Amino acid sequence: MRWTQTFIPTMKEVPADAEVPSHQLMLRTGMIRQLMAGAYTFMPLGYRVVRKVSEIVREEMDRAGAIELFMPAIQPMELFERTGRREAFGNVLFNFETKRGDRNLHFALGPTHEEVITDLVSREIKTYKQLPITMYQIQTKFRNEERPRFGVLRTSEFLMKDAYSFAASLEQLNVQYDAMYNAYCRIFERCGLEYIPVEAESGPIGGDASHEFMAPADNGEDFVVRCKGCGYAANQERADTGRTSSVPAKVDGAADPVKVDTPDAGTIEDVSKMQKADPATFIKTLVYIADEKPVAVLVRGDHDVNEGKVRRAFGATDLELADEATIEKVTGAPVGFAGPVGIGCDLIADHDVAGIAAAITGANAKDTHLTGVVPGTHFELSETFDLRNATAGDPCPKCDATLEIVHGIEVGHVFKLGTKYSESLDANYLDSSEKKHPIIMGCYGIGVSRVVASIVETCHDDGGIIWPMHVAPYTVELIPLNVKDDDVMTAVNKIYDDLTAAGIDVLMDDRDQRPGFKFKDADLIGLPVRVVIGGKGLKEGNAEIKLRTDDKATMVPIGDTISHVQELIADNG
CATH class of the missing domain: 3.90.960.10 (YbaK/aminoacyl-tRNA synthetase-associated domain)
Known part of the structure; x- marks a missing residue:
């Protein structure tokens, strides 16, 4: 793609209302633009990243045996009433009434799709022979955030991958859960995102076992409790402490309060x-x-x-x-x-x-x-419990080390749901003896747009974004220093065509601007590989090539440009 043929409206100044690096940089690079609080347009550069992350997610879901489908965003309120989640979601749920003929109909915009998928399965799956099965989609979700903030990290409309597993036994559920857990690890690794799997509470989704995947970040709104000694990690809502019960003996003769x-x-x-x-x-x-x-x-x-x-x-x-x-x-x-x-x-x-x-x-x-x-003396105290949030310095529940707390951004969540939704929505199966049982469910979510923002939040320097190789909007930025020099543009066009023919995404900065202006924009948008062609270097038969993370460029013979770029991509992918 040539810069003059796409739409990348970069900004030199940091927007005053952008609080965190990811929000600042996604605005400055022209990745997003705000429509209103909690709603953003993904611009061409940003949407390329969304598509690349989505494709990684799709490949790993397929590899894990999940089947893709696509469900409606608009959902009948009656389903939420049957599961009890209309009250559980409260004001977070976008709900509205509309007229069809002489009828008033009540709908919700889907914050997630447990109800819809379970209703579907209740109609289509009848026997244990059809189980287990896992289905997923990549779909827009809607949640009425009270305080939309931090750009696309906390919005009212966002892109999410949600998967749902259906099983006839706990053994089948555990296999499905482990497959999704491992797929999530591969997804975040391929996205170049540091992550910590943590034990977590299930919240309004329901269920009795879950893990969150957290991206460590100074501006993360979640607290992760972890132990460097043994690797134990949990959301602060779930984290156990290594403290034990020590019931005090009654103090005889203690003075009254x-x-x-x-x-x-x-x-x-x-x-x-x-x-x-x-x-x-x-x-x-x-x-x-x-x-x-x-x-x-x-x-x-x-x-x-x-x-x-x-x-x-x-x-x-x-x-x-x-x-x-x-x-x-x-x-x-x-x-x-x-x-x-x-x-x-x-x-x-x-x-x-x-x-x-x-x-x-x-x-x-x-x-x-x-x-x-005096506890145990002035009021009865025969047993104590772990009832508070874990704090830094608490003993680890798994080893002799102590716990620390880091900030994190939740990018994924996996749940063992059990039969909460299948019982509410009559999703049952017949076993080999023709006996009816509720289907055992799991659900698995990844915030695709949040993953994009989390990568920016954790992969940047003072100059701009530093994209991991597999999710960068383009892999190579090709910069001719003088677009009016015919020799330079002849060489640049050939390199552009050869890189494109080799299957490499290339952005050519063919704007008639000063080299310094282009270099600042190149650092800002942060593509992994930069190739610079200038008149002086061209006369010497060289191209200037550098990784975004390198301080200095390497001079490479023009004829070796394609092979050198391919080696850099292979070594750093």
């Missing part, structure tokens, strides 16, 4: 300032509704409750923070003054609560706290 007035101080920050006390000496008491029953959760004052761990500790299907009326009913006080002493519901405590010798807690009375509360 002391009530202190804390007017209008309903937070640990407020009370710690008032009492001049470290938040680590507080017990934070939070009231939840677990499967319609109020329960209390205790963590140390400087720690955050992990709701996934709380849900598992109670064996609950549903968990949510209690409303004000429920809190007042079980504590006798408004929000901000709950404490474990005399609370009117079941409670569980984090491991670290047991290590507080004399705690400050809410007194279950307005504007009042207790000091000198």
Whole structure:
């Protein structure tokens, strides 16, 4: 492709409203342009990358035995009501009503396609002889992001590969899951993207086992907890700590807790300032509704409750923070003054609560706290649990090392769904004895447009993007220094034709611009190989060739240009 025949509107200045490198560089290179908050046009240069990533995804899905199809983006709301996900998604779900004749119809724009694919399978698959099967698509998704930001990293409309497996047994599901997991590893490796597979929560998708694939990035919105010692890694929502239960013995003769007035101080920050006390000496008491029953959760004052761990500790299907009326009913006080002493519901405590010798807690009375509360003495504590988010320095649950926390961008997610959707949507199969069973499902997603942005976020320098070989919009940038020099253009056109004939993507910068201007744009768009032809070099019979990552170019005889470029691609692909 010749630069003058395509559309690459580069920008010299960093856009003021672009917060992270990927957003800045995708705008500056002319890869994307914003239509409105959360919606972007992929321009010709950017869309070439999207297509290359999509093709890598497609090849690896096919290699793993998945079958491609294409489903509607518009979906009947009735399917979401049957699975209970209309409420689970809430405002994230784009939903609307429209008239057809005298009928009002209710639709959603697909945030994902579990309902659609399961409905399809419920109609078409009837027997174990048709299982297992995995199907996938590459399709636009829609989610009403409250705060679209960071360019195409967090948008309301995005391109996603979603795959769904259907099995007659857990053994079949495990084989399918492993095939997808391994395919994801190959995809990200081929894309040149550093990644960390981490244990993860399933969230509103459902299911009981999942892994996220995270791209480590300083601006990532997710927290990855990992151990360099053994390689353990998990999303912070899922990460276990290596702490163990240590239930304190009851202290005989311990003084009773002391009530202190804390007017209008309903937070640990407020009370710690008032009492001049470290938040680590507080017990934070939070009231939840677990499967319609109020329960209390205790963590140390400087720690955050992990709701996934709380849900598992109670064996609950549903968990949510209690409303004000429920809190007042079980504590006798408004929000901000709950404490474990005399609370009117079941409670569980984090491991670290047991290590507080004399705690400050809410007194279950307005504007009042207790000091000198001894866990296991002033309230019953027969067992403790891992209930908080892991933090840097916690012991690893798998080895003797400690954990660290890094930022990451989620680029893929694999789930073992079980039968959540097949039961809701009547997707069943008959076994060899003609007995009916719900089909066992898995689902597997990759954010294609997010992968593109993640590559830019993690592969750049001060000059611009540094594209990995297999996903670059073009592999070679061919730069004639003087487009008005007939000898230069004759040589450049021959190299362009020969590289193209060899199956290599080439972008020729045939603009009538200064060399420095072209070199800055070349660094900015970051193609892997640069070939420069100038009048002086041409007279000496040489082409100037360099990798984007090299500081200096190599002078290569003109006749060897094609073979040299091919070697660079082979050695760095």
